[in-house]
Amino acid sequence: MTLLPTLTEQISRARADLRMGLAVGMGDYTAAAVETLRPDRLAALLELGDAVMAITARRAETLKIPVYDGTLSRIIVPRDAELGWLRAVADPSADLMTPLKGPFRTDRGGETEAHLAAIALAKSAQLLPAVVMVRAKAPAGLAQLSPAACLAALAQESLLHPAAAARLPLLAAEESRLHVFRPEDGGTEHYAVEIGAPDRNLAPLVRLHSACFTGDVLGSLKCDCGPQLHAALAAMGAAKSGVLLYLNQEGRGIGLANKMRAYALQNQGFDTVDANHRLGFEDDERDFRIGAGILRQMGFDRVRLMTNNPRKMDMLRSHGIEVVERVPLILPPGRFNSAYLATKAAKSGHLL
Numbered sequence: 001m002t003l004l005p006t007l008t009e010q011i012s013r014a015r016a017d018l019r020m021g022l023a024v025g026m027g028d029y030t031a032a033a034v035e036t037l038r039p040d041r042l043a044a045l046l047e048l049g050d051a052v053m054a055i056t057a058r059r060a061e062t063l064k065i066p067v068y069d070g071t072l073s074r075i076i077v078p079r080d081a082e083l084g085w086l087r088a089v090a091d092p093s094a095d096l097m098t099p100l101k102g103p104f105r106t107d108r109g110g111e112t113e114a115h116l117a118a119i120a121l122a123k124s125a126q127l128l129p130a131v132v133m134v135r136a137k138a139p140a141g142l143a144q145l146s147p148a149a150c151l152a153a154l155a156q157e158s159l160l161h162p163a164a165a166a167r168l169p170l171l172a173a174e175e176s177r178l179h180v181f182r183p184e185d186g187g188t189e190h191y192a193v194e195i196g197a198p199d200r201n202l203a204p205l206v207r208l209h210s211a212c213f214t215g216d217v218l219g220s221l222k223c224d225c226g227p228q229l230h231a232a233l234a235a236m237g238a239a240k241s242g243v244l245l246y247l248n249q250e251g252r253g254i255g256l257a258n259k260m261r262a263y264a265l266q267n268q269g270f271d272t273v274d275a276n277h278r279l280g281f282e283d284d285e286r287d288f289r290i291g292a293g294i295l296r297q298m299g300f301d302r303v304r305l306m307t308n309n310p311r312k313m314d315m316l317r318s319h320g321i322e323v324v325e326r327v328p329l330i331l332p333p334g335r336f337n338s339a340y341l342a343t344k345a346a347k348s349g350h351l352l
């Protein structure tokens with residue numbers, strides 16, 4: 001028995017540190033997220049030694065920087081580099097105005113595990129996936145992680161536990177309950193709306209809905225999230241049975257700030273997939289294992305899934321939930337979201 005933090009708890013702390021702009025120890029390196037770094041901290045970091053900036057292959061492709069190992073690039077940070085330069089490499093918002101930020105010198109060969117782990121940690125903190133790293137042990141007082149352990153822990157399914165539940169009459173269904181699930185790793189909570197009393201032996205209507213503040217709350221016309229949310233609840237209300245999981249994976253897992261960066265790129269003419277890539281993310285950074293885990297905990301192992309996204313079905317199936325039927329959830333496109341929906345069908349495999 002110990003009062004000391006477990007590896008998962010140490011990772012959660014390190015994630016919070018990156019968000020605050022603090023550096024963390026990653027094996028033999030000291031690493032900080034470019035997005036939150038302050039000029040004085042950059043100067044202190046550069047005093048430790050020569051720095052590289054690690055970016056994902058996706059961002060490197062946009063900047064036409066070579067990727068030697070298929071996953072990332074390590075750009076050598078000039079001794080006199082200013083934070084603005086690092087930020088411009090990390091953040092594509094000014095790409096069109098200043099397309100060529102190079103010439104860039106890059107590192108090749110050698111170990112990249114610490115770089116990969118630092119990028120994965122920045123992504124899990126919903127920060128731009130760009131980190132500045134110096135090969136020097138982190139000074140005492142900073143979080144210290146082992147890259148291999150960090151990568152393994154971040155790839156693992158996070159365990160969730162029921163935190164609270166109560167009856168919640170809804171417009172779509174008076175007989176409803178809201179369950180709050182809390183992950184062990186200190187991350188964001190996720191919710192399950194249980195409508196009626198779905199029979200655990202039958203396959204109820206289920207929807208895995210990913211949070212969309214702009215669509216769900218503000219009624220944004222750029223996507224179909226709000227109408228899909230309400231249509232799913234209405235269908236469950238009509239059936240007097242169903243489970244809607246509200247997963248707090250805003251912006252397909254990249255967070256609202258990055259989603260707004262992606263929207264700004266879309267306003268420049270890039271589509272929803274290319275915008276994610278230019279930011280350094282994959283098209284979809286969500287972890288649908290969370291949904292499977294919540295369903296299993298609630299006693300469901302067979303579902304009729306309301307979705308147009310085959311990835312959701314595959315992920316549930318490979319995590320112990322039988323999808324006995326796909327129930328399409330298609331809303332008429334509008335003036336502002338037709339291009340978005342067409343891109344999802346053409347590039348992300350969404351079914352129409």
Ligand SMILES: Nc1nc2c(ncn2[C@@H]2O[C@H](COP(=O)(O)OP(=O)(O)OP(=O)(O)O)[C@@H](O)[C@H]2O)c(=O)[nH]1
Pocket residue numbers: 208209210211212213223225228249250251252253254259262263272276306307308309312329350
């Ligand atoms: N990164 C990014 N996320 C977006 C964009 N537009 C909407 N989103 C997010 O995309 C997610 C959409 O979630 P869902 O509707 O559950 O999923 P889906 O993959 O469209 O699949 P189905 O609706 O089930 O067919 C939400 O997290 C939104 O916040 C965008 O342009 N960029």
Ligand SMILES: [Zn+2]
Pocket residue numbers: 212214215216223224225226
């Ligand atoms: Zn949306």
